[in-house]
Amino acid sequence: MSNSIFDAKNVNFAYLGKYSALRNVDINIERGQKISVIGANGSGKSTLLHMLDGLIFPDEGTVKAFGRELAEDAFNDEDFSKDFRKKVGLVFQNPDIQLFCPTVREDIFFGPLQLGMEKKEIKKRFEELITILGLGNLLERAPHQLSIGEKRKVAIASTLIIEPEVLILDEPTAGLDPLTTRHIIDLLVQENASGRTIITSTHDLHIVEEISDIVYVFSQEKKIVKAGHPGVILQDAALLHVNNLTHIHAHSHNGKIHIHPHSH
Numbered sequence: 293m294s295n296s297i298f299d300a301k302n303v304n305f306a307y308l309g310k311y312s313a314l315r316n317v318d319i320n321i322e323r324g325q326k327i328s329v330i331g332a333n334g335s336g337k338s339t340l341l342h343m344l345d346g347l348i349f350p351d352e353g354t355v356k357a358f359g360r361e362l363a364e365d366a367f368n369d370e371d372f373s374k375d376f377r378k379k380v381g382l383v384f385q386n387p388d389i390q391l392f393c394p395t396v397r398e399d400i401f402f403g404p405l406q407l408g409m410e411k412k413e414i415k416k417r418f419e420e421l422i423t424i425l426g427l428g429n430l431l432e433r434a435p436h437q438l439s440i441g442e443k444r445k446v447a448i449a450s451t452l453i454i455e456p457e458v459l460i461l462d463e464p465t466a467g468l469d470p471l472t473t474r475h476i477i478d479l480l481v482q483e484n485a486s487g488r489t490i491i492t493s494t495h496d497l498h499i500v501e502e503i504s505d506i507v508y509v510f511s512q513e514k515k516i517v518k519a520g521h522p523g524v525i526l527q528d529a530a531l532l533h534v535n536n537l538t539h540i541h542a543h544s545h546n547g548k549i550h551i552h553p554h555s556h
């Protein structure tokens with residue numbers, strides 16, 4: 293069996309045929325890898341992740357998943373579509389897109405019931421996830437009554453419960469407090485250790501090392517300008533700086549405010 297999960301070749305994509313969002317993108321992802329995608333706002337990260345999830349298709353070039361080209365006709369094939377949706381799970385950057393049931397509990401149960409997973413299995417996984425993510429006291433609430441961080445945790449639970457072979461996460465720790473971020477990273481690392489492929493976009497350089505075997509850096513031109521091991525990418529101060537990824541810290545010293553970049 294081939295180990296290739298995704299193989300994108302020379303992909304170009306523009307929204308409505310005019311707002312360019314991916315340019316000449318090549319990316320190859322193998323089973324069990326941890327991949328991260330970093331870059332400034334608007335550099336194409338979400339677009340790439342949506343394409344890997346089969347929500348949009350290239351204008352030029354090809355994306356293959358598990359050896360088959362991802363195109364509209366592949367998703368018209370019900371067997372392929374169902375199998376793909378079971379294998380690949382996406383946590384959207386905006387949790388409001390993902391949550392639509394009257395209660396948090398129903399939202400988390402929705403996907404696995406839809407996919408025909410066994411009730412007993414769902415229940416077991418549900419208990420684990422709500423404990424890890426601390427969602428126990430939110431289960432009867434309406435998702436729209438939650439804070440953004442709480443919504444994000446529910447969205448993560450509703451994807452992880454399906455136990456997809458490939459987890460795609462679009463800025464999963466944005467807006468989360470440090471302890472919750474820690475729990476989520478631990479969870480992702482654990483999912484990867486059990487064989488799942490994880491693909492994460494983020495701005496949070498603190499988490500990059502743990503969630504990446506390979507980091508792809510997108511530029512404002514919607515191109516991948518660099519790919520490499522996290523140790524190498526995170527040392528490249530000039531690359532991070534031109535791509536808006538350096539934190540600028542301000543602190544007060546002898547009554548004056550000093551501003552300087554913060555390196556990792």
Ligand SMILES: Nc1ncnc2c1ncn2[C@@H]1O[C@H](COP(=O)(O)OP(=O)(O)O)[C@@H](O)[C@H]1O
Pocket residue numbers: 307308311312313331332333334335336337338339340
């Ligand atoms: N629905 C859309 N319609 C038109 N342009 C869009 C849409 N979504 C994103 N874009 C544009 O595509 C480019 C890439 O966006 P996106 O993939 O969301 O970037 P990122 O996730 O890196 O912030 C940006 O220039 C953005 O303005």
Ligand SMILES: [Mg+2]
Pocket residue numbers: 337338339385462
């Ligand atoms: Mg995005």
